[in-house]
Amino acid sequence: MTHDLTLPDTARLRRHVEFLAAEPRSRLRAPRAMERAEAYVSDELTAVGWQVERQPFDVRWQLGSTDRHGHRALALKPRLHRRLRGANLIASLPGPAEGPVVVVGAHLDSVSGSPGADDNASGVAVVLEAARLLAAEPVPPRVVLAVFDMEELGLIGARQAARALGRGxxxxxxxxxxxxxxxxxxPGxxxxxxxxxxxxxxxxxATRADGYRGDFTLVVHRRSSAGAAETWRRAAAAASPALPGLLLRDPRPDGLLGLLIGLAVPPANHLGRSDHAPFWNRGIPALMLTDTANFRNPHYHRSTDVPGTLDYGRLAAVTAATAVTAMSWSAGPGPAV
Known part of the structure; x- marks a missing residue:
């Protein structure tokens, strides 16, 4: 690993969040803001050497959720979408060796009425800063970056991306x-x-023993991604002693069976509330990194989810651990799906 890989730039992370979270962004409710955010992401990735492809999609009759603001969980806001047109941004470095890739992704959209600094400008900022670190490596890693559309409508963009990226x-x-x-x-x-x-x-x-403090990153994984989860935890500890990684193993298997089990065990559905779930459902090992959103952040899905509420020092440690894990996982043994 290079020296730069362990030292993400907190000022750059803050700049990314401040631009993206200047206003709500949504393909349906705030399309101009979404277009500005999309252009910003594309320009930032291109500037550090990534080749960006915009992959539009047009889908009908999708079961998902509403993106109206509110403090409720995804599973409590079902909606059937008649037609949705959006686009994902998929980026790769020129010249990496042939072989299976590791996808690092985050969703770009926010709910109606929320600037979405934590949800999810923070995640996109990590993708952008990790992109800079990974591009500096002497041997391009087999990593693909994905910035998803319409997560707040029910993981719509990630469903399309999981299908497309699983080919080849x-x-x-x-x-x-x-x-x-x-x-x-x-505490509390x-x-x-x-x-x-x-x-x-x-x-x-473990949460109770720590006084119910919200001072950790939750690393949600399954048996298929347990090694990557441990890599992330160790890399986070090396990056900052202020960032413990708490590992949570979802006992469900990858694939359709895991999805069906979740329907019968409602608490497990919280572990699939983001863009990793469509990859799990297609049998692809995945991690979700999260601060637990509405179980910690009082600004979740509200107008107060603004850049000043975030911890950019810890966000830098999240970035470093993510870049290290992506490189290690992409170079490691194991079959691709």
Missing amino acids: AGVRGMICLESVGYFADD TQRLPVGFERIFPEVSA
Whole structure:
């Protein structure tokens, strides 16, 4: 690993978040803001050497959710979309060796009425800063960056991307950045979903022992991505002692069976509330990195989700750990899906 890879630029991370979270951005409700955000992401990636492809999609009768603002979870806001037209941004470095890739992705859109600094300008900022670090490597890593559209409508863009990226040489793994910039060190700031303590006793006990402080990044994984989760935890600890990574293993298998089990165990559905879920559903190992969103952040999906509420020092550590994990995972053994 290069020296730069361990030293992300906090000023750049803040600049990315401040631009993206200047206003709400949505293909349906704020299309001009979404276009500005998309252009910014494309220009930033191109400037550090990535080749960016805009992949539009046009889909009909998609079961998803509403992107109206509010503090409720995705699973409680179902909606059937008659037609949706959007676009993902997919970026790669010129000249990497042939072979399966690791996808690092985050969604660009926000809900109506929220500038979405944490959800999810923070995740996109990490993708952009990781892009700079990875591009500086002497040997281009087999990593693809994905900036998804319409996550807030029900993971619409990620569904299309998982299908498209799974073709060809295949995908070894996927890292999803979902609301990764809000931290709270005071006791009692971290909450758990209803029924969580019964299903995930070890993680619940660790949270309780820490006084229910919201000072960690939750690393959601499955058996297929357990090695990558541990790599991320160790890299985060090396980047900053202020950023513990709390590992949470989803016991469900990858593929359709895991999706069906989730329908029968509601607390498990919280573990699939972002763009990694379509990759899991296609049998692709994946991680979700998150500050737990509405279970910690009082500004979730509200007009107060602004850049000044984020912790950019810890966000830099998230970036470093993500870049290290993407490189390690892309170079490691194991079949691609």
